Amino acid sequence: MTFMKQPVLVIEDNRDDIFLMERAVGKSGVAWELRILTDGQQALDYFSGAGEFSNREKFPLPAIIFLDLKLPYVTGFEVMAVLRNDPVLRKIPVVILTSSPEERDQYQAMNLGAKAYMTKPPSEERLREIASNSLDGFQPMGDFFIEAAESSGKAPSRMFIFTKSSKSSA
Numbered sequence: 001m002t003f004m005k006q007p008v009l010v011i012e013d014n015r016d017d018i019f020l021m022e023r024a025v026g027k028s029g030v031a032w033e034l035r036i037l038t039d040g041q042q043a044l045d046y047f048s049g050a051g052e053f054s055n056r057e058k059f060p061l062p063a064i065i066f067l068d069l070k071l072p073y074v075t076g077f078e079v080m081a082v083l084r085n086d087p088v089l090r091k092i093p094v095v096i097l098t099s100s101p102e103e104r105d106q107y108q109a110m111n112l113g114a115k116a117y118m119t120k121p122p123s124e125e126r127l128r129e130i131a132s133n134s135l136d137g138f139q140p141m142g143d144f145f146i147e148a149a150e151s152s153g154k155a156p157s158r159m160f161i162f163t164k165s166s167k168s169s170a
Helices: 015-028 040-048 076-084 103-111 124-132
Strands: 008-011 034-037 064-067 094-098 116-119 145-148 157-162
Touching: 008 015, 008 040, 015 034, 015 124, 034 040, 040 076, 064 076, 076 094, 076 103, 094 103, 103 116
Parallel strands: 008 034, 008 064, 064 094, 094 116, 116 157
Antiparallel strands: 145 157
8 A cells, every 4th residue: 555646535624624734735745635525424435435436446545534523414533433443444544633622532532543633724744744654653753642541451552642832742
């Protein structure tokens, strides 16, 4: 699976946030083909190959997913739960891109398998860091991370959190 040959999926309902993401990617110099979905149901249809997304050559699974939490029809958390329960989809790194700085949202996203949590708008620097990291291991790429044990009793998960005030030392 080659990272740059697969699209990067942005699941976001706010046109202004979509514009800011596209602009940040353009300024970052990262060669990503962005695919935009505007609600949670569209995302589920894309992942399952339903309806207009049935052609996998035209709509391949993404290399990475940027996911808003507050989406129409199906929430970002519900999308994450579907991804986590699918053996193929759970391997796709998910970066939460949201306006919510709430710690409970960060922990819920981490427990559902998110690899990073960024508050909007994304910076060019953060997008370059994400693009330069391994998709398999999703190496440390930010100012700090949190660890928490999963309810399954497995080893602690890691999720990297990027906020607007990003000079933290935890």
